Amino acid sequence: MPKQKLTLAVTGLNNTDNPGPGVPVIRGAKESEDFDIRVIGLVYENLEPGIYMEGICDRIFQIPYPSSGSDELIERIEQIHQQEKIDVLIPNFDAELFSFMKNEQRLLDSGIHTFLPSLKQFQEREKDQLAKYGEKYGVKVPGSINLGSVGQISEMEDKFDYPVMVKGQFYDAYEANNEEQVKQTFHKISAKWGFPVIVQEFVKGTEVNVIALGDGKGNTIAAVPMRKQYITDKGKAWGGITLADEKMMELTRMLIQKTKWKGGMELELIKTFGGEYFLIEINPRIPAWVYLAVGAGQNIPDALIKLALGWDVKPMTEYKIGKMFVRYSSDLIVDLEKFAAISMNKEI
Amino acid sequence: MKITEEIKISDNGFVFNSKTGDSFNLNPFGLELIKQIAEDKDFESIRDVMLEKYDVDDLTIEKDFYEFYALLKYHQIIAPGDPLDFK
Numbered sequence: 135m136p137k138q139k140l141t142l143a144v145t146g147l148n149n150t151d152n153p154g155p156g157v158p159v160i161r162g163a164k165e166s167e168d169f170d171i172r173v174i175g176l177v178y179e180n181l182e183p184g185i186y187m188e189g190i191c192d193r194i195f196q197i198p199y200p201s202s203g204s205d206e207l208i209e210r211i212e213q214i215h216q217q218e219k220i221d222v223l224i225p226n227f228d229a230e231l232f233s234f235m236k237n238e239q240r241l242l243d244s245g246i247h248t249f250l251p252s253l254k255q256f257q258e259r260e261k262d263q264l265a266k267y268g269e270k271y272g273v274k275v276p277g278s279i280n281l282g283s284v285g286q287i288s289e290m291e292d293k294f295d296y297p298v299m300v301k302g303q304f305y306d307a308y309e310a311n312n313e314e315q316v317k318q319t320f321h322k323i324s325a326k327w328g329f330p331v332i333v334q335e336f337v338k339g340t341e342v343n344v345i346a347l348g349d350g351k352g353n354t355i356a357a358v359p360m361r362k363q364y365i366t367d368k369g370k371a372w373g374g375i376t377l378a379d380e381k382m383m384e385l386t387r388m389l390i391q392k393t394k395w396k397g398g399m400e401l402e403l404i405k406t407f408g409g410e411y412f413l414i415e416i417n418p419r420i421p422a423w424v425y426l427a428v429g430a431g432q433n434i435p436d437a438l439i440k441l442a443l444g445w446d447v448k449p450m451t452e453y454k455i456g457k458m459f460v461r462y463s464s465d466l467i468v469d470l471e472k473f474a475a476i477s478m479n480k481e482i
Numbered sequence: 483m484k485i486t487e488e489i490k491i492s493d494n495g496f497v498f499n500s501k502t503g504d505s506f507n508l509n510p511f512g513l514e515l516i517k518q519i520a521e522d523k524d525f526e527s528i529r530d531v532m533l534e535k536y537d538v539d540d541l542t543i544e545k546d547f548y549e550f551y552a553l554l555k556y557h558q559i560i561a562p563g564d565p566l567d568f569k
Contacts, residue, residue: 340502361503378488378500405502455500456490 137170141219142439143211143246145176146226146422147184147191151463152368155226157184158425160191162435165428169439174218176211180476186468193218196480204233208240215246222247222442224435226419228304231256249350249442251397251418258393259416261301261332271392273385273413276337276404280330284317290333299334299414302327307369309336334414339406341365342377344386345420345427347434349441350396354387356434356450358427363458371423371461376430378455385411398424398438426459485520489559497559504557511536515550519560 142163146154156175163171175184175191178199185194195214198206207230214220223246225234234241235250242248250256258267261278268275276299279290290298291313300319301307304327310316316333323331346357359382364373386401398420404412420434427434430453440447475482485491488501495508497516508516514535518528529543538546554560 342503363503375503377503456498 137166137168139172140169140221140439141172141174143174143176143214143218143220143223144191144226145178145197145224145230147175147177147182148179149183149187151366152370153422153461154182154184155420155422155424157187157190158422158428159224159226159420159435160184161425162428162433163439165433166436166439169436174214174220176214177476180473183466185476185482186466186472194476194482196476200230200233204236207233208237211241211246212244215244220246222249222439224248224420224438225250228418231418247442247444249397249438251395251399255393255395256418259418261303261415262330264332264334264413264415267416268413271389273389274410275413276335278332278334280332281320282329284320287313287316287320290316294333294335297336299336301332301334301415303330303332337404337406337412337414339404339412341414342379342382342403342405342411343371343374343421343423344382344401344403345424345434346386346390346395346399346401347437347441348390348393348395348397348399349447350394352391352394353449354390355437355441355447356427356432357383357386358430358432358453359383359386360423360426364460371459373458373460374423374426375458376426376453376455381409381411385413398434423459426457427453429459430454430457484522485516485554485560486558491516491520499557499559502558506557511546512550515547516554516559519551519554 144156144159146156148154149157160173173191175194176197177185177194178197184190197210200207225231234248235253235256238248238250262280264275265278277293279293297309297311299307300310300316300323302323306323308319310319320331342359342361344357344359347355349355359377359379360374361377362371362374366372400417400421401413402415404414424434432450432453437447472482488499490498490500495513497506497508518531525547532543
C-alpha cells in the first residue's frame with residue numbers, strides 16, 4: 135500500500151547540549167511505515183542545529199517566542215499553513231504548549247491537527263502542584279515548597295535537610311547544599327523562569343524515566359522505561375538504556391488511566407535503594423530521548439501523528455530491553471547563505 | 483538462591499541487570515563463580531569445582547565466594563537472603 139503523504143510541523147530543533155525533542159521526533163516520524171512525511175521545521179533561533187542538518191527538514195520557518203503573545207505565534211503558524219498546508223503539528227517545548235493548547239480548536243478549524251493534553255491535565259502536573267498531584271493520584275512525591283522570596287528559605291529549612299533541589303517552573307534544576315546556594319540558585323532561576331521557584335526535598339536513589347503516550351481515554355499507547363547512564367552537567371542524558379521494570383510500567387499505566395492523559399509525556403522518577411519510586415517531575419511532551427523508544431520498537435512520534443489524525447491506534451506493549459542510546463556532538467559545516475536566509479527572510 | 487531472571491550473563495563476562503540498567507565486567511574466575519551460582523549449586527559443589535580448576539586454597543575460595551555473594555546481593559543480581567543460608 136502506498137504511504138499517505140503528510141506534512142508535519144515540528145518545533146524544538148535545538149539539538150544542543152540541552153537538546154530539544156524536535157530532531158528525534160522527526161527521525162521517528164520519517165521511519166513511519168504509513169506516512170511519507172514532509173517536514174516543516176519551526177524555530178525560534180537562527181542557530182538551532184536542526185535548521186542545518188541534512189535530511190531532517192524540507193522547509194524551515196522562524197516563529198515568534200510565545201512570550202510575544204499567543205496570538206502572534208498562532209498567526210505566524212496560520213501564515214505558514216497557508217503556504218505549506220500543515221497536517222499535524224507537534225510542539226516540543228513546555229513553554230509553548232500553553233499557547234498551542236489554548237488554540238487547539240482554532241488550529242484544527244484551519245486543518246492543523248495536534249494531540250495535546252488538556253489545560254487541566256497540563257496544569258495539575260506543574261512542578262508547584264506536584265504535592266497535590268501525588269496525593270490525588272496516589273503517587274509518592276518528594277516534599278516541596280514554593281518560594282516567592284528568599285525570605286521563605288528559613289521556612290524551607292524547617293521542613294527539609296540539605297541538600298535540596300531548586301527548580302524553575304519550566305526548566306532548570308540545581309542541587310543546593312546550603313542557604314547561600316539556595317539564594318544564588320533562587321535568583322538565577324527566578325530571573326529566567328519567574329516565580330515560584332520550587333524547592334524539593336532531595337530523594338537519594340537512581341534517576342529513572344519513562345516515556346509514554348496516552349490516548350486521552352485512559353489507554354497507554356506506548357511506554358518505555360529508561361535509566362540515564364551518563365548525565366551531563368546540565369542534568370541531561372548523554373547515554374541511556376531501556377529497562378525491564380514492571381513497577382515503572384504499572385505506575386505509568388495507572389497514571390495515564392487515572393488522568394486520561396492525552397499526548398506524549400515523560401515521567402521522571404527516583405528509585406530509592408529500598409525499591410520505592412518517587413515521582414519528581416512530569417514533562418507534558420515527548421522528551422529528547424524519544425528515539426531510544428523508536429529504536430526499542432515503539433515509534434511514539436508515528437503513533438502520536440496517527441492519534442492526532444483520529445486513527446485507531448492499538449497499544450504497543452513490547453519493546454527491546456537493554457537497547458541503548460549514546461549522544462554525540464558533531465560540527466556541521468554551513469554555507470553563509472543558509473544562515474543569511476533564516477536571519478533575513480525568516481524562512482528557508 | 484537463584485540469579486534473578488532480569489540478569490543476562492554473556493560468555494565474555496559481561497553481566498547486565500535489565501531491571502536496574504547496571505552492568506558489570508567479570509574476570510574469568512568471577513564468571514565461573516556466577517555461572518555455578520546460576521546453576522543453583524550449593525557452596526560445597528562450587529568450592530570443589532573451583533579447587534579443581536584453579537590453583538587456590540580452600541580458605542581463599544570460601545572468603546572470595548562470600549564476598550562475591552554479598553556483592554551480587556547488593557547489586558540485586560540475586561534476591562536478598564542470608565549468605566549463610568546459601569544451599
